[in-house]
Amino acid sequence: MFVQIDNISKQFQTQSGNLTVLKNININIDRGEFVCIVGASGSGKSTLLRQIAGLDTPSSGEIRIAGVPVKGPSPDRGMVFQNYTLYPWLSVQENTEFGLKLQGVSKRERRERASYYLNVVGLSDFARCLPNELSGGMKQRVAIARALVCEPQILLMDEPFGALDIHTKESMHEFIIDLWQRTKITILSITHDVEEAVFLSNRIFVLSSRPGTVKKEMTINLAERGANIKRHTIFQDYRDELMVLLRQYGAEGLVAAKV
Ligand SMILES: Nc1ncnc2c1ncn2[C@@H]1O[C@H](COP(=O)(O)OP(=O)(O)OP(=O)(O)O)[C@@H](O)[C@H]1O
Numbered sequence: 001m002f003v004q005i006d007n008i009s010k011q012f013q014t015q016s017g018n019l020t021v022l023k024n025i026n027i028n029i030d031r032g033e034f035v036c037i038v039g040a041s042g043s044g045k046s047t048l049l050r051q052i053a054g055l056d057t058p059s060s061g062e063i064r065i066a067g068v069p070v071k072g073p074s075p076d077r078g079m080v081f082q083n084y085t086l087y088p089w090l091s092v093q094e095n096t097e098f099g100l101k102l103q104g105v106s107k108r109e110r111r112e113r114a115s116y117y118l119n120v121v122g123l124s125d126f127a128r129c130l131p132n133e134l135s136g137g138m139k140q141r142v143a144i145a146r147a148l149v150c151e152p153q154i155l156l157m158d159e160p161f162g163a164l165d166i167h168t169k170e171s172m173h174e175f176i177i178d179l180w181q182r183t184k185i186t187i188l189s190i191t192h193d194v195e196e197a198v199f200l201s202n203r204i205f206v207l208s209s210r211p212g213t214v215k216k217e218m219t220i221n222l223a224e225r226g227a228n229i230k231r232h233t234i235f236q237d238y239r240d241e242l243m244v245l246l247r248q249y250g251a252e253g254l255v256a257a258k259v
Contacts, residue, residue, distance in 0.1 A: 003029035008061030039207030040250035078147030157189040
């Protein structure tokens with residue numbers, strides 16, 4: 001197994017006491033998979049992703065990537081956030097090179113690698129632009145190029161398309177599927193968008209409301225991932241099944257919160 005999330009739990013100390021956010025999470029991911037984690041708001045999705053990224057440590061349990069325990073952040077794990085997190089004063093090219101600069105990669109190699117990945121995301125013509133000259137979808141493609149340029153083993157995405165309008169979001173779905181198929185990179189994304197999860201993933205993990213536990217694992221078998229698939233019965237059946245599961249586990253959480 002490439003990613004092993006082995007029985008992790010996470011508690012936060014808050015003013016009102018100990019808050020258990022994640023409980024006994026077990027997830028295994030193979031190299032090259034596209035996995036989505038879905039759950040109601042507050043189910044701990046971002047917290048889980050932060051543990052995998054090494055930005056925070058689980059209270060118990062262990063996460064291993066390619067057999068190596070996660071002890072902190074690493075360029076091996078590329079992160080993409082909802083709000084792009086581009087530096088507004090740097091050009092698209094400079095934003096894309098940024099991680100490499102931190103790693104001390106030479107100027108020439110930075111240029112070459114960033115240009116390569118800007119080409120991968122279809123933004124070569126915008127290399128000299130500043131972020132505020134780009135649309136939301138383009139900014140997110142820069143953020144993806146910036147993550148890919150460090151050639152991570154896994155791309156971790158936290159609600160990456162949550163801030164985009166519906167049409168841009170749909171074109172980004174097609175873009176990321178194409179990119180995944182071309183690069184064969186392992187992707188782990190979190191979302192509460194049911195259609196997004198079904199369209200993108202080969203497996204989906206459904207979390208319960210807080211404390212987040214894995215309630216269900218769904219395998220998605222779609223013959224093709226073109227835009228038209230969303231009109232097919234098989235897609236709609238998966239979507240309906242996932243919606244029912246989210247309603248069920250979200251409602252359980254609401255009941256639990258009241259007792
Ligand atoms: N550093 C922290 N200290 C205390 N509580 C925290 C901390 N980080 C997260 N939480 C709590 O953990 C719970 C889960 O938060 P998290 O952001 O992981 O959920 P989520 O599923 O990603 O939610 P959303 O879909 O709304 O983004 C929330 O109740 C949040 O308040």
